[in-house]
Structure formats: structure tokens, C-alpha cells
Amino acid sequence: MVHVDARRFEERMRGRVVRASSPQGRFDDGAAALDGRTLTRTEAYGKNLFLRFSVPRGASGPRAKPWLLVHLGLIGGWRWYDAAARQTDGRRLRGADGSNRRVLLQAGRGEHAVSVDLRGAITCRLVDDGEADLVLSRLGADPLRADADPDSAYATIQRSQSALGTLLLRQDVVAGAGLIWRCEAPFLAGVAPQRLGRDVSAQEWSALWGHLAGIMAAAVDRGGAEVTTLRADRPPGTRRVRREDAFYLFRRGGERCRVCGTRIRSEPMGGRTVWWCPTCQPG
Ligand SMILES: [Zn+2]
Known part of the structure; x- marks a missing residue:
């Protein structure tokens, strides 16, 4: 989750001078433009991570662009390493040779050193304030942001003849809500994903938004581990939440509603599978 990435950058690199390189070579110019600058701010917005760097006095061209904008896409990821170059966070790689590291960022020396690399992202580029604003202007409300405006999302939903489950995946309606959330939040709110946007009441939207924000924030607090089930709805006696107990609906087609x-039923919707309980989500 991008908000987890933002939190790690905030805790580990903000305020520090960053050495940047592109081992893979595809971001050579960008890395050269970032090298030696200080990370001053981190912002997550939907699936976009914005890292703000200091701009050297008199800088021009890429060195004058304050933001590194990263969108991971489906396979991209950040991997963090401690001072001993042991990986501490991020998906493990099998047989990685390092040649596909788009960016490598390092801060600190000796035992205080920390580094992070980026692989597989669909977007990794330097942008100025205007370009950053343009990206933001195309994004809907992000349930994880305190400054989010759920009313603007509802205004779009209320005008739409598309199904709720499809609307929840549109980044220009709700920024950051992926496949899991578009199933689990309507379940918790008792609304079927097939309901047309224009038929969702303000009260239902308010409940849906609250559940979206709640389950997404809980996942950020767990370092990105997605769990929506309450303890009472999981098998007793398991201390850690097993993957198969984590959700009410996600990937549980044909199984019993908890x-x-x-x-639980499933069908394609908006190009991806949606799951729902016909009893808990009657219409
Ligand atoms: Zn049910």
C-alpha cells in the first residue's frame, strides 16, 4: 500500500541527504538530478507516491523539479535494506540479480545507513508542482487522507449508471481503493456491488465511505497486511490471522458467508471479479 511506503520514507529518510542511482540505467538522468538532495516531504495520494526533495539554489532542468512521482502498477515494489544490506521490508525476490533496480536511494552512513530500491513500477519520474497538481486533479477522494472529500466522490456516484463495484475501482472516483476494498466495504455496508451508482443513498454512501476508510487505515497500521474480518468472525484459537480467514468475500466464491x-457468489465486473453475499447484500 502506497500509504505504508510513504510512512516508511517519512520515518527513515525524511530530512536526510539522499544518494540516488539507477543500477538498471533506465532512470540515470532522474537519479543524477536527485543525487545529493534532501528528502523534505512524503505524500501518498491514491496509488501515487510523491517524494519531495530540496531544490538546490540556481538549479534548472530536472534538478529544479521537486517531486519524484512513483506509481507501482501491479508488479512494482519498494524493498528496504538495513545498514548490513539485509532486506527489512518489501516483497522477497527469488534469484534477483539487481539488474532491474530502477532506482536505488541511500541515506546515512555506517550503522545509520538505510537504503531502498524500486523495481517494476509503471511510473517513476521527476515532476514540478504544476505536473504534480495535474496528476492530483485527475484523482478522486482518497479514504486514507484526512483532507479527502467524500462528497465529491458521492456527486460522481449519484450521477452514474454504472454499478457501485465498478465505480469503486475508478481512481477518479475513489483514489486507492483496489479489488479487495471494492468487495469488502459494500459487504460491511450491506449494499450489493451491482447497485447502480445513482441508486446509492447518501446514508449508504456515508456508511460505505466509513468502512472503506476504516479497513484501509487498519491495513496501513498493519504494515500493509489486509484484514477485514473481526475476531468474532474468524475461527477461534488462531493467534495470527491466516490468509484464508482475512476476508469476508475476497476470493471466497462458493464458500459460506461468515x-x-x-x-458467496462471484461474477466479472469492470474486468475483474467481484464477490458478494446475496443475503447480507440483498440489493
Ligand atoms: Zn451473508
Whole structure:
């Protein structure tokens, strides 16, 4: 989750001078423009990470652009390493040779050193304030941001003849809500994902937004581990939450609903699978 990435940058690199390189070579110019600058701010917005760097006096061209904008896409990821070059966070790589590291950022020396690399991202570029604003202007409300405006998302939903489950995946409606959340939040709110946007009441939207914000924030607090089930709805006696117990609906087609026992159904919606409980989400 991008908000988890932002939090790690905030804790580990903000305020520090960063050495930048592009081992893979595809970001050579950008890395050269970032090298030696200080990370001053981190912002997550939907699936976009904005890292702000100091701008050297008199800088021009790429060195005058304050933001590094990264969108991971489906396979991209950051991997963090401690001073001993041991990986501490991020998906493990099998047989990695390092040649696909788009960016390598390092801060500190000796035991205080920390580094992070980026692989597989669909966007990694330097942008100025205007370009950053343009990206933001195309994004809907992000349930994880305190400055989010759920009313603007509802205004779009209320005008739409698309299904709720499709609307929740549109980044210009709700920024950052992925496949898991578009299933689990409507379940918690008791609304079927097939409901057309224009038929969602303000009260239902308010409940949906609250659940989206709640389950996404809980995942950020768990370092990105997605769990929506309450303890009471999981099998007793398991201390760690097992993957198969983490969700009410996600990837549980044909299994029993944890709340009412009805078989969970699934169908394609908006190019991806959606799951729902016909009893808990009657319409
Ligand atoms: Zn149910």
C-alpha cells in the first residue's frame, strides 16, 4: 500500500541527504538530478507516491523539479535494506540479480545507513508542482487522507449508471481503493456491488465511505497486511490471522458467508471479479 511506503520514507529518510542511482540505467538522468538532495516531504495520494526533495539554489532542468512521482502498477515494489544490506521490508525476490533496480536511494552512513530500491513500477519520474497538481486533479477522494472529500466522490456516484463495484475501482472516483476494498466495504455496508451508482443513498454512501476508510487505515497500521474480518468472525484459537480467514468475500466464491452461512457468489465486473453475499447484500 502506497500509504505504508510513504510512512516508511517519512520515518527513515525524511530530512536526510539522499544518494540516488539507477543500477538498471533506465532512470540515470532522474537519479543524477536527485543525487545529493534532501528528502523534505512524503505524500501518498491514491496509488501515487510523491517524494519531495530540496531544490538546490540556481538549479534548472530536472534538478529544479521537486517531486519524484512513483506509481507501482501491479508488479512494482519498494524493498528496504538495513545498514548490513539485509532486506527489512518489501516483497522477497527469488534469484534477483539487481539488474532491474530502477532506482536505488541511500541515506546515512555506517550503522545509520538505510537504503531502498524500486523495481517494476509503471511510473517513476521527476515532476514540478504544476505536473504534480495535474496528476492530483485527475484523482478522486482518497479514504486514507484526512483532507479527502467524500462528497465529491458521492456527486460522481449519484450521477452514474454504472454499478457501485465498478465505480469503486475508478481512481477518479475513489483514489486507492483496489479489488479487495471494492468487495469488502459494500459487504460491511450491506449494499450489493451491482447497485447502480445513482441508486446509492447518501446514508449508504456515508456508511460505505466509513468502512472503506476504516479497513484501509487498519491495513496501513498493519504494515500493509489486509484484514477485514473481526475476531468474532474468524475461527477461534488462531493467534495470527491466516490468509484464508482475512476476508469476508475476497476470493471466497462458493464458500459460506461468515455472517449468515449463505454461499458467496462471484461474477466479472469492470474486468475483474467481484464477490458478494446475496443475503447480507440483498440489493
Ligand atoms: Zn451473508
